[in-house]
Structure formats: C-alpha cells, structure tokens
Amino acid sequence: METEKLYYQDPYQTTFTARVLTCEPSKGGCLVTLDRTAFYPEGGGQPADHGVLGGVTVTDVHEKDGVIFHTCSGPVEIGAAVEGSIDWTRRFDHMQQHSGEHILSGLLCSLYDCSNVGFHLGADTVTIDYDRDLTWEQVLEAERQANEAIWRDTPAEITFPAPDALAQLDYRSKKELTGQVRIVSFPGADCCACCGTHVRRAGEVGLIKVLSCQKFREGVRLEILCGQRAYQYLSRIYEQDHAVARLLSVKPQDAFAAVERQNAELTAAKLRMTELEDRLFALRAQSLAGRGDVLLLDPPMRPDGARKLADAAARAAGGLAAVFAGEQDSYVYALVHAGGADISPLVKRLNSALSGRGGGRNGFAQGSVQADPSAILDFFHKEGIECSTC
Incomplete structure (x- = not known):
C-alpha cells in the first residue's frame, strides 16, 4: 500500500500521527513504514527530512514504489499509533534552497537557452549544472532578476495537471515523464516538474547569492546559497x-584598494630583499674562495635561498657546498657540487642518518632533515667536511 504523503498536502506541517505498518531491523537501526507521513524522502536532489517518530530518531527517509521507509534509531510497535515530528529548521532550509534554485534556473534557462542537467542540495552549498557555457556577467544578471522575483513575492503554484493540460504546458524537466506529473511554478520566473517541497511564496526564499561559476563538461556548474544560508555567508x-x-x-x-596598495608595496619589498640577498650570498661566497668542500648552517630563509647560497658557495669554493637552513631540529638543505659530480650516494647516507627526505642529480640535491645542528655537524665531520661558518 502506498504511503499517504502529507508533505505534499502541506509542506509546513511539522507534526502528525500515523499507524505503524512494518518495523524491520536494518543497517543503522530499524526500517519503519507508516500509513501516512510528513517526512520527505530523499529525491530529486533534495535530502531527506530528519526528526523523531514514536520517540526514536529518524536519520534517513527514502521511497520505493510509492512506499516511504523511515530509518529509525530504534524500533516502534507495529500497529501502534505514533506521533512524528520533523526537524523544521532542516525542512525550511531545504525549501528555501530548492525554491531558490528553481527561480534562478528558470531565469537562466529562459534568458540563455540552456537546460538544468544536475542539481544537488548539499549540507553547505547548492550546486547546479547547465548544459551550455555561461559567462559570469550572464550569471550575475540572472541572479539580479531572480532576487527581483523574490521581492515581488508572488505565490508559488503547485498543480497536478491532467494529461491534455500538461501537453499544452511549457515546463522544464530533466527527463521524459509518464503518469501523474507534479508542476511547481513561480510565476514570472519558472515552471518545472518537481517532486520536492517548496515555500508558499517567492519572498520566503529571502535571497539568492551565486558563489561561483566553473566550467563543467559541456557547460558550467554554479554554486549558490539561498535564504538563511546566504544571509549567514554574507554576514561572515x-x-x-x-x-x-x-x-x-x-x-x-575601501579594503580592496588598500590591499592592492599593500600588495604592491610587498612585491617591491620582496624584489628588494632578493637583490640584497643575492649580494649577501655573493659576499659570503667570496670568503669561501678556494676552500673546496664547505658546510654552512644558516637560520631559516626563503624556499630557494638555500639553493642560491649553495650554488654561489660551490662556484667560489670549487667543491661541494652543503647549506642547511632552519632552526632547532628542522632544516631544509641544498647540496651543489661545482664540478657536477654524482652526489647521490652522499645524499642517501645523509637522509638515512638525519631522518631526511629529498634527492637530485647532476651535482645538485635538495630536501629536508629532522635533526639538530650537532647531528648535522657530526655527519659531515665523518664525511670529512667541517663547518665553514656556524
């Protein structure tokens, strides 16, 4: 026997009584069917309602062949009359998101001759897929018109047209439909076949905000927020x-302009710092002229600083330059051999002895170690290389 769907009669109904028809153990608790229910089952991209039924928690709801199954945290008595209560905050959020999606999609599809080919109402955002490329400017224009439709606050119209009337109706649908079709309309914005729950009036959506528009397959994917979600996001x-x-x-x-100015100043400061760093590295390298193999321990520096210093030191010293930059027991390293000799055996021993990771080729290697300065000094002392500056 098909379940009577109270959520279609009144999507604002939050409590109801029903008779328990079946209750079977299942994964996650018990699977319960009723003679009627206000719990909306997952479908059409809209998640299921949650709530309480007969004193136990309803964690999921789904429909099969007209029968609605409630996943409950515990059993309820078969044949008993039980009271159900849906999580209204969750339900109304879903209604705002779903109705807002209809209004925006209806306008996008009419304005730019595209079709909505995917819809997912997620816990954080709503994603919608369209089958043609849309520019950000086009999306923003549809967003503007969608919010104007909300402000007009026209009543939503939900009908089950007879087949002959349905054939004359211009409505959106992702697939060919048979049997009784439920039509949800927001006059002036959208007319669509839909099985979800919706607000009574467009104004209850509150607000629509598009967050992103990304290329997806043949078209684009939009990420949007509606109602309270949009309000909370914009407040943050x-x-x-x-x-x-x-x-x-x-x-x-004025924050954006100030950030642009600060970013320009920071870029100029970084360029100047690089110039000064290059000069410093050149002066340090001059002091190592002709020393052969050298080891340098330095404080933390920019990611490519160790490599640049090792390269300058190797050219001046004429041998292997090993630079370790960091503090306490965490260092990055760069090894450069002036003659391009194979240093992979040395790097392998280094990584093994100093809990390191990294490598290279053609006389160059870089990586990181988890070791204190004394361990680094001891390793290179055993390799016959003493620290040139500490």
Missing part, C-alpha cells in the same frame, strides 16, 4: 572584510 564575509579594513585602518568599502 562582511565581518571578515570589516576585520581586514580595521587592520588596514580604512573603511570596509
């Missing part, structure tokens, strides 16, 4: 922008 972004502006001593609306 504002608080972040406000905090950044405070650090930069500017108004929030």
Whole structure:
C-alpha cells in the first residue's frame, strides 16, 4: 500500500500521527513504514527530512514504489499509533534552497537557452549544472532578476495537471515523464516538474547569492546559497572584510584598494630583499674562495635561498657546498657540487642518518632533515667536511 504523503498536502506541517505498518531491523537501526507521513524522502536532489517518530530518531527517509521507509534509531510497535515530528529548521532550509534554485534556473534557462542537467542540495552549498557555457556577467544578471522575483513575492503554484493540460504546458524537466506529473511554478520566473517541497511564496526564499561559476563538461556548474544560508555567508564575509579594513585602518568599502596598495608595496619589498640577498650570498661566497668542500648552517630563509647560497658557495669554493637552513631540529638543505659530480650516494647516507627526505642529480640535491645542528655537524665531520661558518 502506498504511503499517504502529507508533505505534499502541506509542506509546513511539522507534526502528525500515523499507524505503524512494518518495523524491520536494518543497517543503522530499524526500517519503519507508516500509513501516512510528513517526512520527505530523499529525491530529486533534495535530502531527506530528519526528526523523531514514536520517540526514536529518524536519520534517513527514502521511497520505493510509492512506499516511504523511515530509518529509525530504534524500533516502534507495529500497529501502534505514533506521533512524528520533523526537524523544521532542516525542512525550511531545504525549501528555501530548492525554491531558490528553481527561480534562478528558470531565469537562466529562459534568458540563455540552456537546460538544468544536475542539481544537488548539499549540507553547505547548492550546486547546479547547465548544459551550455555561461559567462559570469550572464550569471550575475540572472541572479539580479531572480532576487527581483523574490521581492515581488508572488505565490508559488503547485498543480497536478491532467494529461491534455500538461501537453499544452511549457515546463522544464530533466527527463521524459509518464503518469501523474507534479508542476511547481513561480510565476514570472519558472515552471518545472518537481517532486520536492517548496515555500508558499517567492519572498520566503529571502535571497539568492551565486558563489561561483566553473566550467563543467559541456557547460558550467554554479554554486549558490539561498535564504538563511546566504544571509549567514554574507554576514561572515562582511565581518571578515570589516576585520581586514580595521587592520588596514580604512573603511570596509575601501579594503580592496588598500590591499592592492599593500600588495604592491610587498612585491617591491620582496624584489628588494632578493637583490640584497643575492649580494649577501655573493659576499659570503667570496670568503669561501678556494676552500673546496664547505658546510654552512644558516637560520631559516626563503624556499630557494638555500639553493642560491649553495650554488654561489660551490662556484667560489670549487667543491661541494652543503647549506642547511632552519632552526632547532628542522632544516631544509641544498647540496651543489661545482664540478657536477654524482652526489647521490652522499645524499642517501645523509637522509638515512638525519631522518631526511629529498634527492637530485647532476651535482645538485635538495630536501629536508629532522635533526639538530650537532647531528648535522657530526655527519659531515665523518664525511670529512667541517663547518665553514656556524
């Protein structure tokens, strides 16, 4: 016997009573069927409702051949009349996201002759796939019109048209449909075949915000937020922008320009630092002229600093230059041999003795070790290389 679907009669109904038809043990608890239910089952990209049924928790709901199965944390008595209560916060969030997706998709498809070919209402964001390429400017225009549709606050229309009326109706659908078709319309924005729960009026969606538009297969994938999710997201972004502006001593609306100026200053400072570092490395290398193999222990430096110093030192000293940059027991290293000799055996011994990882070829190697300075000095002392500057 098919389950009576109370969520279609009134998606705002949060409590109900029903008779338990079956209760069978299953993975995750018990699988329960009822004569009627307000719990929406997973379907059409919309997750299932959660809540409580007969005093036990409902963790999942799915439908098969018209029968709705509730996954419950424990058993309920077969034949008993039980009370169900859905998690309204979760339900209304799903209604906002799903209805907002309809409004945006309807406008995108009518404006740019595309089709919605995928929809997923996730725990954090909603993703929608379209079958043609769309520019960011086109998406923002549809977003603008979608929010205007929300502000007009027109009532949603949900109908089950007769076959002849359905044949005359221009509606969106991802696939060919047979039997009774449920049509959800937001006048002026969308008309679509859908099995999900929706708000009564467009205004209840509150807000639609598109977060991203990425190339996906033949078209694009949008990531969006609606309603309370959009409000909370934009509030977090504002608080972040406000905090950044405070650090930069500017108004929030001037934060981007201030960041651009600071980034330009930082880029110039990095270039100047590189120039000075190159000069310093050249002077240090001059002091090592003709020494042959050398070992240098230095404080932490930029990622390519150890390599540049090792290269300069090897050319000046005329042998192997081993540079270790770091502190305490964590160092990066760069090894360069002036003549390009094979140093892989040395690197293998080094990594084994000093808990290191890395390698190279043609007289060059780089990596990192987990060892203190004394262990590094001891290793190279055994290799016949003494520290030139510590």
